[in-house]
Amino acid sequence: MTQELTALVLAILLGFAHLFAAGNAGRQSRGFKWNAGPRDETVPPLTGVAGRLDRAFRNYLETFAFFAAAVLIAHLANRHNALTVNGAWLYLIARVIYLPLYAAGIPMIRSLVWLAAVGGIFMILAGLYFP
Numbered sequence: 001m002t003q004e005l006t007a008l009v010l011a012i013l014l015g016f017a018h019l020f021a022a023g024n025a026g027r028q029s030r031g032f033k034w035n036a037g038p039r040d041e042t043v044p045p046l047t048g049v050a051g052r053l054d055r056a057f058r059n060y061l062e063t064f065a066f067f068a069a070a071v072l073i074a075h076l077a078n079r080h081n082a083l084t085v086n087g088a089w090l091y092l093i094a095r096v097i098y099l100p101l102y103a104a105g106i107p108m109i110r111s112l113v114w115l116a117a118v119g120g121i122f123m124i125l126a127g128l129y130f131p
């Protein structure tokens with residue numbers, strides 16, 4: 001398996017970490033009855049750490065599809081070079097760092113880390129054309 005596909009597998013696992021962290025925080029905030037019920041009633045938005053974990057998860061989903069598509073295109077095109085490999089790892093490492101930064105409510109640095117992750121995606125795309 002290529003390094004890019006390995007990073008993609010790890011990014012999928014990171015997505016589940018986001019899901020479980022956000023879900024657990026939401027359950028703690030809203031209670032077991034809400035979590036196990038049909039969730040038909042309108043509830044106030046999550047606040048504090050629970051809200052930040054939920055937003056971090058949604059933010060992860062916004063970039064993950066682009067990352068997965070870029071990795072899969074590189075794989076199908078059989079383009080594996082320093083840009084695709086380093087871009088994949090940059091995305092993954094930045095997204096790992098992003099989660100605790102967002103959960104802790106740390107501004108600015110969190111945004112720079114997000115930009116690094118997006119930069120990783122662009123590196124993969126550049127590696128398709130500039131081996």
